[in-house]
Amino acid sequence: MTVLPDDGFSLAAEFPDATHEQWQQLVAGVLRKAGKDTADTAAEDALSTAIEDGISTRPLYTAGDGAYDSAGLPGFAPFTRGGRPEGGAVSGWDVRQRHDRPDPERTNEAVLADLENGVTSLWLTVGPAGVPVSGMATALKDVYLDLAPVVLDAGAEFDAAARELLRIHEERGLAPEAALGNLGADPLGHAARTGAYDDLAAHTAAAVELARLCHTSRPGLRALTVDALPYHGAGASAAQELGCSLATGVALLRDLTAAGLSVEAACGQLEFRYAATADQFLTVAKLRAARRVWARVAEACGAGSAGAQRQHAVTSPVMMTRRDPWVNMLRTTVASLAAGVGGADAVTVLPFDHALGLPDAFARRIARNTSTILVEESHVGRVIDPAGGSWYVEQLTDEVAQAAWAWFQEIERAGGLPAALRSGLVAERIGATWESRSASLAKRREPITGVSEFPLLAQAPVQRDPAPAAPSGGLPTVRRDEAFEALRARSDAHLAATGARPRVFVAAIGPAAAHTARVSFAANLFQAGGIEPVHDPVSVDAATAAEAFTASGAQIACVCSSDSLYAEHAVPVAEALKAADARLVLLAGRPGDQRETYERAGVDEFVVAGGDAVAVLTTVLDRIGVA
Numbered sequence: 001m002t003v004l005p006d007d008g009f010s011l012a013a014e015f016p017d018a019t020h021e022q023w024q025q026l027v028a029g030v031l032r033k034a035g036k037d038t039a040d041t042a043a044e045d046a047l048s049t050a051i052e053d054g055i056s057t058r059p060l061y062t063a064g065d066g067a068y069d070s071a072g073l074p075g076f077a078p079f080t081r082g083g084r085p086e087g088g089a090v091s092g093w094d095v096r097q098r099h100d101r102p103d104p105e106r107t108n109e110a111v112l113a114d115l116e117n118g119v120t121s122l123w124l125t126v127g128p129a130g131v132p133v134s135g136m137a138t139a140l141k142d143v144y145l146d147l148a149p150v151v152l153d154a155g156a157e158f159d160a161a162a163r164e165l166l167r168i169h170e171e172r173g174l175a176p177e178a179a180l181g182n183l184g185a186d187p188l189g190h191a192a193r194t195g196a197y198d199d200l201a202a203h204t205a206a207a208v209e210l211a212r213l214c215h216t217s218r219p220g221l222r223a224l225t226v227d228a229l230p231y232h233g234a235g236a237s238a239a240q241e242l243g244c245s246l247a248t249g250v251a252l253l254r255d256l257t258a259a260g261l262s263v264e265a266a267c268g269q270l271e272f273r274y275a276a277t278a279d280q281f282l283t284v285a286k287l288r289a290a291r292r293v294w295a296r297v298a299e300a301c302g303a304g305s306a307g308a309q310r311q312h313a314v315t316s317p318v319m320m321t322r323r324d325p326w327v328n329m330l331r332t333t334v335a336s337l338a339a340g341v342g343g344a345d346a347v348t349v350l351p352f353d354h355a356l357g358l359p360d361a362f363a364r365r366i367a368r369n370t371s372t373i374l375v376e377e378s379h380v381g382r383v384i385d386p387a388g389g390s391w392y393v394e395q396l397t398d399e400v401a402q403a404a405w406a407w408f409q410e411i412e413r414a415g416g417l418p419a420a421l422r423s424g425l426v427a428e429r430i431g432a433t434w435e436s437r438s439a440s441l442a443k444r445r446e447p448i449t450g451v452s453e454f455p456l457l458a459q460a461p462v463q464r465d466p467a468p469a470a471p472s473g474g475l476p477t478v479r480r481d482e483a484f485e486a487l488r489a490r491s492d493a494h495l496a497a498t499g500a501r502p503r504v505f506v507a508a509i510g511p512a513a514a515h516t517a518r519v520s521f522a523a524n525l526f527q528a529g530g531i532e533p534v535h536d537p538v539s540v541d542a543a544t545a546a547e548a549f550t551a552s553g554a555q556i557a558c559v560c561s562s563d564s565l566y567a568e569h570a571v572p573v574a575e576a577l578k579a580a581d582a583r584l585v586l587l588a589g590r591p592g593d594q595r596e597t598y599e600r601a602g603v604d605e606f607v608v609a610g611g612d613a614v615a616v617l618t619t620v621l622d623r624i625g626v627a
Helices: 022-032 038-045 102-117 133-139 155-171 189-194 197-217 229-233 238-258 262-270 282-302 326-343 361-377 391-413 417-423 425-442 483-496 512-530 543-554 563-579 592-601 614-623
Strands: 094-099 119-125 152-153 182-186 221-227 270-276 310-314 346-347 501-508 533-536 554-561 584-588 605-607
Touching: 022 038, 038 262, 038 326, 094 102, 094 310, 094 361, 102 119, 102 133, 102 563, 119 391, 133 155, 152 155, 155 182, 155 189, 155 197, 182 197, 182 543, 189 197, 189 221, 189 229, 189 238, 197 221, 197 238, 197 262, 221 229, 221 238, 221 501, 229 238, 229 270, 238 262, 238 282, 238 391, 238 417, 238 425, 238 584, 262 425, 270 282, 270 326, 282 310, 282 391, 310 326, 326 346, 346 533, 361 543, 361 592, 391 425, 417 425, 483 614, 501 512, 501 543, 512 533, 512 554, 512 563, 512 605, 543 554, 543 563, 554 563, 554 614, 563 592, 584 614
Parallel strands: 094 119, 094 346, 119 152, 152 182, 182 221, 221 270, 270 310, 310 346, 501 533, 501 554, 554 584, 584 605
Antiparallel strands: none
16 A cells, blocks of 8 residues: 655645636536526526525635635624634533523423523513513522523513512622623614604613613623514514614614713623524624624724624524424524524524424423534534635625615614614515515425425424413514415314315326326425325326316316326316316416417416415415315
């Protein structure tokens, strides 16, 4: 066996370097073979994917993109690579579990179980949406408050909740300098959620007083949360979420400095909360961009050294589904990985049953263990800014930062965030973004596994205790699954009333090799709307279609086969189905130049990949008579 000398030998040393232009030529050649006449220089454009905020992701990034040149180093402005020099390499991130069960005793049981099994801080919802203020002492019984930071989320009752927590500190003999966590004052976030703008001035004044108190006597305790979740929860894009958080932070800086705090002290009272989604690269870029743009704000205010943003990332409630909720474990795993890689200081993994109500012990266990595995077994925290230097991530970070800054400036031109909320600017812009995204969801261009793709129609619903009603009256709360959930709810009601699901007869033509692809497509589509596909017999023709349709008990039929068999058999089969009183006949596939022929034979609609699945399924349920 020959041993190669250690002389810097490279496996690619004997091969010439490939150029970007050569790669473009090869890609363009493949596209031409696929029927897309594309110039060499346009090959990347043909393979690019448009995402939010006017940003497109390209198939290839190179050193020529150059955005990484301004990323800096961890712990130094612009803090793109992290707010601390050591990043998360010492201990990973703060594992923060959320608790919103109204019963203080049961909350205490859950809190202690979490702290004994890997959770390092508590996020306690207080008030009508969680533990009563009067029950906080019970909920925090036996908790070592000098070791486990408590972050409050109390909405309009934030002042009373904060004062109660401070009273508990004193009652238990906790020295003021040992107090940790965040009192959770968030006047603008509460106003955005509830539309209660008349209370904003009073809530802001109370929040400022808490900040003054923390600054003067409790150095380890922050008073204010800049919560971007109300905007994310209303359907905001990544840049809109960041822009609104910037505008919130700036509004608070103005209030705090007007009350006598320095800019540095004011910045030290803020913690920023963002959503982490299963779009891992966008989440990584968003958190990095958030630190960069906030550092720019601090620099403009003359306090550049105080611009290291403290970040709390929460796995997105918008992405959580009510059907097949087990898939949420996978979504939250990817999201928490992205949050950690993106440099979040604290990460909350919402339990997989979050969308169904209050989580059980198993769901909380999986949630906290997700972070534990990422930190302790996968060692994500050992490397500072592991995505740094990736040409793609650096470019995406730059583009998100630029888009967020532009939206922030628009809000400022409108008079600041309070004025932009009151005028409806924020709601209008976020609503337009969600409308566009809803169209992609309806057409399954943005698939939802277990809901719009690969649904399990026979799966029994997962039941949980209902969660307290969240604040409402301001920005709406949306979920990715809402359109399909409405269809499934109609199907459930039909099942409860009649004992059977709505049905569609799948009229497959020819051998399995010819129809399987479109039968699978159609079955997947109909089950996403709670409609049971009946594919029996395996194949039909003009002579057997009517009898098979009648035997199926369905009122709707969908013809499935290959294009070549459609040309010969689709017309007589459709005519036979119509003669058997099918209320609606669909055909899986594009009709091409045979549309008029198929329509004359009785085909009412054509179902195709990329079509509006929600519209088709709504029509089917309407025709069946499902209320």
